[in-house]
Amino acid sequence: MAEPGHVPGAGSSAAIASERARREMLRDARVTSRGGVRPRIGADALCEAILLQGSDTIWGYPGGVILPLYDVLADHPGLRHILVRHEQAAAHAADGYARASGKVGVCLGTSGPGATNLVTGVGTAMLDSVPMVAITGNVPNALIGKDAFQEIDITGITLPMTKHNYLVRSADEIPYVIAEAFHIARSGRPGPVHVDITKDALMGETAATHPSAADIEAGLPGYRPKVDGHPRQIKLLAEAIAGAHRPVILAGHGVLIAGAERELLELARAAQIPITWTLLGIGVIDEKDPLAYGYMGMHGWKHVNRAIQSADLLIGIGMRFDDRVTGNVRTYAPKAKIAHIDIDPAEIGKNVVADLPIVGDAKHVLDALLPLITKVDPAIRTDYFAELATWRTESEGSSWHGSGGFRDGVLSADFVVDRIAAGSGFDANLTADVGQNQMWVARYGAFRRPNSHISSGGLGTMGFALPAAMGAAVAVPEKVSWAIAGDGGFQMTLQELATVVQERIPVKIALMDNKKLGMIRQWQEIVYAGNYHSEQLAGPDYLKLCEAYGLPAWKVSTPDQADAAVAAALAEDGPALIWFEIAERQNVYPMMPAGKGLSDLIDKWGDDGEDVTEGDAGPRLDPMHPTEGGPK
Amino acid sequence: MSVGTSARSLPGSGEERRHLIVAIVNNKPGVLNRVASLMRARNFNIESLAVSVTERSDTSRMTLTIVGDEVHVEQAAKQLYKLIDVLKVQDVTDDSTVEHELALIKVRATKRSRPEIVSVAEMHRAKVVDLGDEAVIVEVVGEPADIDALVELLREFGIKELVRTGSVVMSRGSGSIEEQVKR
Ligand SMILES: Cc1ncc(C[n+]2csc(CCOP(=O)(O)OP(=O)(O)O)c2C)c(N)n1
Ligand SMILES: [Mg+2]
Numbered sequence: 001m002a003e004p005g006h007v008p009g010a011g012s013s014a015a016i017a018s019e020r021a022r023r024e025m026l027r028d029a030r031v032t033s034r035g036g037v038r039p040r041i042g043a044d045a046l047c048e049a050i051l052l053q054g055s056d057t058i059w060g061y062p063g064g065v066i067l068p069l070y071d072v073l074a075d076h077p078g079l080r081h082i083l084v085r086h087e088q089a090a091a092h093a094a095d096g097y098a099r100a101s102g103k104v105g106v107c108l109g110t111s112g113p114g115a116t117n118l119v120t121g122v123g124t125a126m127l128d129s130v131p132m133v134a135i136t137g138n139v140p141n142a143l144i145g146k147d148a149f150q151e152i153d154i155t156g157i158t159l160p161m162t163k164h165n166y167l168v169r170s171a172d173e174i175p176y177v178i179a180e181a182f183h184i185a186r187s188g189r190p191g192p193v194h195v196d197i198t199k200d201a202l203m204g205e206t207a208a209t210h211p212s213a214a215d216i217e218a219g220l221p222g223y224r225p226k227v228d229g230h231p232r233q234i235k236l237l238a239e240a241i242a243g244a245h246r247p248v249i250l251a252g253h254g255v256l257i258a259g260a261e262r263e264l265l266e267l268a269r270a271a272q273i274p275i276t277w278t279l280l281g282i283g284v285i286d287e288k289d290p291l292a293y294g295y296m297g298m299h300g301w302k303h304v305n306r307a308i309q310s311a312d313l314l315i316g317i318g319m320r321f322d323d324r325v326t327g328n329v330r331t332y333a334p335k336a337k338i339a340h341i342d343i344d345p346a347e348i349g350k351n352v353v354a355d356l357p358i359v360g361d362a363k364h365v366l367d368a369l370l371p372l373i374t375k376v377d378p379a380i381r382t383d384y385f386a387e388l389a390t391w392r393t394e395s396e397g398s399s400w401h402g403s404g405g406f407r408d409g410v411l412s413a414d415f416v417v418d419r420i421a422a423g424s425g426f427d428a429n430l431t432a433d434v435g436q437n438q439m440w441v442a443r444y445g446a447f448r449r450p451n452s453h454i455s456s457g458g459l460g461t462m463g464f465a466l467p468a469a470m471g472a473a474v475a476v477p478e479k480v481s482w483a484i485a486g487d488g489g490f491q492m493t494l495q496e497l498a499t500v501v502q503e504r505i506p507v508k509i510a511l512m513d514n515k516k517l518g519m520i521r522q523w524q525e526i527v528y529a530g531n532y533h534s535e536q537l538a539g540p541d542y543l544k545l546c547e548a549y550g551l552p553a554w555k556v557s558t559p560d561q562a563d564a565a566v567a568a569a570l571a572e573d574g575p576a577l578i579w580f581e582i583a584e585r586q587n588v589y590p591m592m593p594a595g596k597g598l599s600d601l602i603d604k605w606g607d608d609g610e611d612v613t614e615g616d617a618g619p620r621l622d623p624m625h626p627t628e629g630g631p632k
Numbered sequence: 633m634s635v636g637t638s639a640r641s642l643p644g645s646g647e648e649r650r651h652l653i654v655a656i657v658n659n660k661p662g663v664l665n666r667v668a669s670l671m672r673a674r675n676f677n678i679e680s681l682a683v684s685v686t687e688r689s690d691t692s693r694m695t696l697t698i699v700g701d702e703v704h705v706e707q708a709a710k711q712l713y714k715l716i717d718v719l720k721v722q723d724v725t726d727d728s729t730v731e732h733e734l735a736l737i738k739v740r741a742t743k744r745s746r747p748e749i750v751s752v753a754e755m756h757r758a759k760v761v762d763l764g765d766e767a768v769i770v771e772v773v774g775e776p777a778d779i780d781a782l783v784e785l786l787r788e789f790g791i792k793e794l795v796r797t798g799s800v801v802m803s804r805g806s807g808s809i810e811e812q813v814k815r
Binding site: 334 | 639670706
């Protein structure tokens with residue numbers, strides 16, 4: 001270990017020797033931002049390792065045991081640390097950063113409460129297969145297991161919600177563990193990896209070098225994700241496609257993760273197959289494309305679910321047939337053969353029985369499949385496509401979309417989403433929160449670009465939108481980043497307004513204020529016979545709130561004010577908020593009640609047009625005429 | 633819209649039976665916890681679990697017995713594979729194997745009953761490894777069903793304590809699961 005001030009190899013005349021000496025010095029000692037030279041410690045190795053992995057941002061919050069890292073952060077100017085206001089937001093921001101850019105997101109917290117605060121965000125990333133490295137400090141080695149101040153068994157806590165986790169006890173381990181953590185986080189089916197590092201490991205002097213990618217792979221005999229599908233299975237799929245009369249593609253997040261959008265479109269065009277998508281699959285195809293049929297599932301489009309129910313071949317690609325997608329599996333797509341492509345072998349046969357399983361990366365499998373596809377003459381599909389078109393017209397025409405918003409001057413949620421998307425040239429990143437707002441974004445966001453829709457699908461974490469949009473804004477500064485949140489979810493993480501103001505992160509926030517836990521109210525109305533409880537949500541005067549935080553804000557209460565406010569918010573260089581006072585009792589339709597099947601959608605505008613409210617809820621509340629007043 | 637009358641079958645609705653799974657894992661702290669945590673979280677019912685180091689000091693071998701249908705157990709194996717520290721998983725239920733378990737059984741004894749206990753043990757190729765005034769310890773190695781049978785017989789005398797290691801299993805012939813681990 002070099003002593004401070006000592007430059008190994010100084011005075012050597014040979015250029016090579018001096019270069020080697022310079023490298024040695026860089027490895028063993030650091031020139032600090034305050035001048036002078038000090039030994040290289042574990043915390044330096046951590047910063048170097050993150051930069052070497054191509055991530056340039058850490059979302060974090062300091063605390064006792066992680067302070068050694070904050071002591072050296074300034075010496076690594078390539079690494080931007082963004083101070084959040086709550087560690088949950090750090091994890092969501094790292095998540096949004098990763099989803100928008102495909103890079104690994106990095107978040108950081110101290111031991112104990114800092115670490116437990118990260119947990120919700122780590123779990124959110126796990127359920128949605130998001131590459132993330134979550135770093136926590138832990139108490140010094142000697143105190144581990146002693147219930148020391150702010151000690152908690154955090155690796156025990158994150159074990160079931162990470163792809164892998166580590167407890168690092170010495171500085172020398174740091175370069176290897178961090179490189180391995182990034183590799184595991186982003187390869188195969190991505191996911192969060194948690195690295196817990198003791199204070200002594202952060203502070204210990206180290207000369208450990210960074211491993212190569214090959215070293216890392218060689219060191220992981222138990223981890224070899226299978227990317228190429230089995231050729232025989234791929235051939236069988238090509239045959240199944242050639243024989244199908246009513247094929248439907250179900251595209252999921254795996255297509256986006258693999259970057260297989262082009263291959264997907266080629267398949268759809270060659271074999272003339274309509275593409276439908278899951279919540280996290282939004283963006284796999286330009287929604288304006290003639291082969292883009294729509295969003296499926298519990299709150300998906302009726303025509304899409306109808307197409308699935310009547311299909312003779314379903315081709316699931318990078319999706320997992322979860323319960324929000326299938327409803328009751330027994331009645332799911334009763335006439336269809338199911339082909340299932342996924343990189344995670346455990347997904348195959350987990351939720352539905354696959355007739356034709358293919359384990360592999362979506363891009364690799366589609367690449368191998370495309371040459372085997374016999375080009376289909378669109379004329380063969382005339383009847384099929386005509387029927388699909390009719391269904392589509394019926395189901396789209398039955399929603400408020402495009403017309404209802406102006407009716408009676410009521411500001412409907414779908415109209416707001418539509419104006420945000422249109423006002424941003426259908427090119428912004430839209431991050432949703434959870435609840436009705438999430439479904440409205442999914443249905444009406446009109447996405448045209450991959451990775452432009454960000455949503456907590458698997459865990460359904462309220463409070464996700466603002467911090468995740470913050471991450472997306474930093475990761476992809478050339479695109480506008482919207483956070484579209486309900487009043488409930490917004491109030492769960494609104495402390496991050498201070499972060500976006502301090503760091504001038506240009507997030508545009510659309511607060512969809514129905515003064516309710518809207519999705520809870522909808523379920524209580526429809527499933528619990530109008531027995532409302534705890535769904536009324538008082539909120540502050542959001543204009544005053546934004547004023548206090550130093551954030552420009554507009555209030556929109558009628559449809560005619562929407563476009564101007566969107567334009568004004570977009571004209572701001574920095575962050576801005578629009579407070580949309582939307583209809584208080586608008587429901588998301590159609591809706592598949594839990595336990596029911598895709599053919600049992602409740603659709604207020606459906607053929608039967610039945611009133612779905614029963615029991616003693618009083619007269620049915622017409623969502624077209626929301627009640628005024630209520631708690632502010 | 634009409635729905636076909638034939639219902640889609642659910643994964644894992646086949647016949648349940650006992651499966652024997654062998655896993656080769658990294659010999660590192662916490663790996664047992666990872667396996668146990670996974671099994672609990674995913675609702676797999678482990679009947680027994682035996683762990684020990686292998687011929688290589690850097691790997692351990694786990695033998696798990698799980699009850700479930702084919703799909704359920706296959707799912708358990710696939711989930712195990714997702715653990716980074718798991719190098720190889722194999723369902724050996726239908727393979728030709730040697731499956732053995734060791735049990736220690738402390739049986740209540742009197743001067744009078746002692747010879748009888750000893751002869752019962754010997755009949756079952758079990759050993760008496762401790763002879764006390766009031767109790768004897770019987771050690772037996774064999775297939776779980778044989779141990780069950782012996783335990784049943786000894787129950788007449790009164791069992792004070794019983795410990796079983798859980799099954800360990802090895803396939804017959806020259807094949808080696810350890811040699812199949814890719815490194
Ligand atoms: C952290 C968390 N707590 C509770 C829930 C359950 N939940 C789902 S939607 C919802 C209501 C959301 O209300 P709001 O944010 O106002 O959105 P809206 O449905 O009104 O658009 C709740 C409470 C959740 N998803 N996440
Ligand atoms: Mg709300």
